[in-house]
Amino acid sequence: MYSSFLLAWYQLSHNKVKLAVAAAGVVVAVMLMLVQLGIRQGAMDNSVAVARRVTADLVVVSPRTKTIFASAQFPRRLLYRLGSSDDVVEVGEMYMGQGRFRNPWDKLEFPVSIYGINPQSPMMNLPGIERFADQLEEIDRVLFDGLSRKSYGPVGNYLKEHGTLNVEVNLRKIQLIDSIEIGISINSDGNLFMSPANFRRMFPDRQPGSVDLGLIRLREGADPEKVRDQLSHYVGQEAKVLTRDQLIDAEILFIRENAPIDFIFGMGAAIGFFIGFVVVYQILYTEVTNHMPQYATLKAMGFSDQYLLRMVVSQALILSFLGFFPGFVLALGLYRVATNAIQMQFSMTVGRAVGVFALTMVMCGLSALVAIRKVKTADPADVF
């Protein structure tokens, strides 16, 4: 009739202010954990977004390359050997570099990521680029990433209204012919897409025979790993052949090792967990301490230790429920705010929601386990 759970609810809800404070502690913890882990995931996803956009089955990189954002070049002639394999259908090249984009409105320069790809067959997932394939072949014709930061000025809007915009990049006058929506990352504030020939015009100091990335499309049914091993012999020591998955894994590994994303945001989430733990523990502990005579009385009257322990654990579980859902909603709001502010996509995943919910239960459960030790010391003989 009066389950320990019901008593737990009575005890928690009796003092509404205390309940609100306790729940608020959990809310903050849940929100911090969700937001920190969300940003961590978002930063990670954005950083490997370029690698994920590669649709080629195999890629060729320099053996010195650790990440494609700071790639070392290798001789383009190596790529010409690869076509001799029966499994290779197409070999493409890709160039990447950091340029300086001069905002035509305030005349200030901002760094921009520049991609040189074959617009006819980019072997990258760049939706919309095919419409401009022919235009991009023309000299100094460039596509702008509509999702670039505002620091470049209202380029997207201008293009929509006026069609084209002449800008200065790397001290060279180019024409933006339109924009496509690709997205930026912590490595780049904005993107420009152009043909390899235009890319070389943009970077006159580069070795004309060097390429950043080779892209290989295989025939249907070819085993990428087998072909990779075969092609590795063709390029020898001068380049490395990777499967698409290897490229993505290498990028993730690079971010993990070189950018303190895991540490910073993992730390943030851990602090959230700790805050929640301390708040819930404090509340449960004072509840237990304040009710020691009553608990001892219940024991004297024949209530078991287990009944009282379940009562404390139930309070912890109730708090985790009461805290999680508002925390979850707040986190969704903050994701939206962050998405707008940082202009990177942050989204909630089922896995993260479930994971943080589990963490919340663990957090409250641990607090209960620590508080419970106090309940055990309630000695019924002391009531007299």
Place this chain on the structure above:
Amino acid sequence: MTVASSELPVISSRHINFSFGEGDLKKQVLFDVTLEVAAGEIVLLTGPSGSGKTTLLTLIGALRKVREGELEVLSRSLHTATLHDLVDVRREIGFIFQQHNLLPFMTARQNVELMFQLHPEVSHSEASRLTVELLTSVGLSDRLDYYPARLSGGQKQRVAVARALVTSPKLILADEPTAALDSHSGRDVVTLLQELARDRNCPILMVTHDPRILDIADRIINMEDGRIQAVA
């Protein structure tokens, strides 16, 4: 109640010794305590503080373990009982303490009804009927849904009396139930307790200092320095 069962003592202790502490700090508080309480009897245990009354009460209430001597309460041998047995015995005893110790987050009705959690054999409706009945007989029919904070000291102690009696215990143990009350409400509570216990033929063992309530006793046991002095 049959004659045979009423003849069997509810409490029977033989040669109980009890000490606190170990080694050099060991202090014996009960010496060779032998006492019997029969069914339906109201026995008061008096004596100066430190005389061991309360310790004796905690032994009888199965709140401490008997280490020396024999103690039978409600036909169970507490000197051989396990902790689990002790908890079982407690469920058949009604306790009234110096402090009411009501759960502040539950109403008078809920505090009393809570006791049926230990007696799942009683149906929900029967439990609430008995609760209201008993709270009415202690004069709190208009305070059923009050939280303890809104009750006076005497009213709280009456709720505690109702809580101790509601599951029809076979023995009531009370430790200075009037100590925290003024003389008038103290007297009320004890009179109520006496009447209700008489109705149910339920024996009471009560520790008290309060000379004003000695008249309710069938028998008064005086303790001093851990020994039973005289039986009046």
